[in-house]
Amino acid sequence: MNTSYDVKFWEIRRNPTRKTPSYVTRWKVAGKVKSKTFRTKELANSFLSDLRRAAKDGEAFDIATGLPESMTDPPSDLGPTVLSFAQEYVARRWKASAARTRETDTYALMALVPAFVKDLPGKPDEAELREVLRDHALLPADRRAELPGNRAAVLRWLETASLPLADLQEAGVLRRGLDAISVTFAGKKAAANTVLRKREVLNHLLELAVEEKVLPSNPLREIKWTPPKSTEAVDPRTVVNPRQAGALLAAVTYVGRSRGPRMMALYACMYYVALRPEEAAGLRRENCQLPDEGWGMLTLEKARPQANKRYTDSGEAHDERGLKHRAERETRPIPIPPLLVAILREHIKRYGVADDGRLFRTAKGRPYTASAISRIWQEARAIGFGPEQAASPLAARPYDLRHAAVSLWLNIGVPATEVAQRAGHSVEVLQRVYAKCVEGQALQANNKITAALDD
CATH class of the missing domain: 1.10.443.10 (Intergrase catalytic core)
Structure with missing residues (x-):
């Protein structure tokens, strides 16, 4: 859980966009505005009082939900994250793969893993995320070097922000990955063969998830996505x-x-x-x-x-x-x-x-x-x-x-x-x-x- 003690509150206000009366409690955690709507002003005031009491008692607030620890449900078992399952995927394939295949897998995952993250504060830039993935996180455990302090912080953010793999069953989430592999790391349109190779890695990863019973089916099969045209023919x-x-x-x-x-x-x-x-x-x-x-x-x-x-x-x-x-x-x-x-x-x-x-x-x-x-x-x-x-x-x-x-x-x-x-x-x-x-x-x-x- 990524938490903060930087919490500010606003007064209750009526929601002007609805015909039926409703009231909005608004507050801010680590600069992120949060809100919750209630049917009556009394309910809204009660909720705001609980928030203020938690802040007065010195509780940390979860940045993602905006709630204090006492009001946060215990985390449910959502299964592996995209990052942890990508690491398992690399480890499973490493021994039987040629060096060039390992390299291809890694560079595909360097594009995909950062695409499947939560919107948490303090996000490192894309180059830092890729560097940590390439040099540490996407290597087998016995090949990982010690990370310096600044890079260790990047890895911690990525471990916290990585989405549950189950979220890739949502078309909108999965399309973020397809968008990510369609461009180079410099943001330019990627070559067709490169896009297809990276999509193949994504497909293999999802097939492994089905085999491991992490996912019920491969969601990539349900996506209507037109791959770029490629040609093997020699010019x-x-x-x-x-x-x-x-x-x-x-x-x-x-x-x-x-x-x-x-x-x-x-x-x-x-x-x-x-x-x-x-x-x-x-x-x-x-x-x-x-x-x-x-x-x-x-x-x-x-x-x-x-x-x-x-x-x-x-x-x-x-x-x-x-x-x-x-x-x-x-x-x-x-x-x-x-x-x-x-x-x-x-x-x-x-x-x-x-x-x-x-x-x-x-x-x-x-x-x-x-x-x-x-x-x-x-x-x-x-x-x-x-x-x-x-x-x-x-x-x-x-x-x-x-x-x-x-x-x-x-x-x-x-x-x-x-x-x-x-x-x-x-x-x-x-x-x-x-x-x-x-x-x-x-x-x-x-x-x-x-x-x-x-x-």
Whole structure:
């Protein structure tokens, strides 16, 4: 209970908005005006006398209800609050989740938990609430650091103000959460995929509440809410052709004294065999068959996705995981063209490998961060492209090299099943994501229609 001794009273007054006589008792607790209406002036005076007597006796008044402790009903068991159940949700999912999933869950809850609070005085600003949630409250208990005094006060306010989870059964309350995930923390409209990911976390949390019998049903199913339209399809404007890709890879070698040359083979793996960045980060010498002539083979078995250290099992920025969309120990063999074989052989000859056999790491042996991979790529684009291309979305991100590889394979007629196997996709996802990047189908369709009409 959040209480105060700052209490002021006003005289009884008649309610002028009603035809039937009624009387209003008004008072203020910690600057918040409270009122209660009675049918007779005697009842109103009696209630006011009780309030004044409690104040004279030195009782604290509850800020939320405006009532002294002696007139406040004992709290009923309303079940877990949104905050406490969010903490349980995180703890339940933590062990089985990858670091990136933990991070996604946390950032969704950082938007949702502050949306489901009571209007209590002394509310910290949104940034402070998010910081306490991120760094303490939404971590498993054994990972929480000691909070400094000012942040401990923020957490206490949040624990007091957090609504009972049962309140989310009210449509108006639940919509506050949907509004919160529809904007960024800076207050701008959020990307469609971000909104949908956060809504999925909210849905999972409510489904767990149903499973735990905290809620009778998932109230999200009853809300008429139109999700933003999102698309998984790759934008053809981002896809480079082989000549452009070659120019960009060459440009990488001109970035810095050693940074670019040391990273060129990593980008080459993303283009020539469509590796994801985390797959390239996990590539070891033992995964590579690099013959003197002809095609080689990469046998992928591990990935090293990057996440904040607070979410990884190792306490490092990269946790070793199984391959995406694969069982834990399942591998993915990928034939590699002679050009990439030569690039990898030269890379190993020049830079060697890490103690654990990893091919790609900094001069100090550390994995490359996502920001470093992006930064070097942007410098290479400025070198390898003219001003107009550099300002365009063409290969704007390193990941677009992977899209270019898959698009090339599909356009030259490699069967979709083979492309899906090499890229680590299902055929269904492949066709949905790369549908706009397959060229020539419209012309073929037009020719077939013309032939049919001429018959």
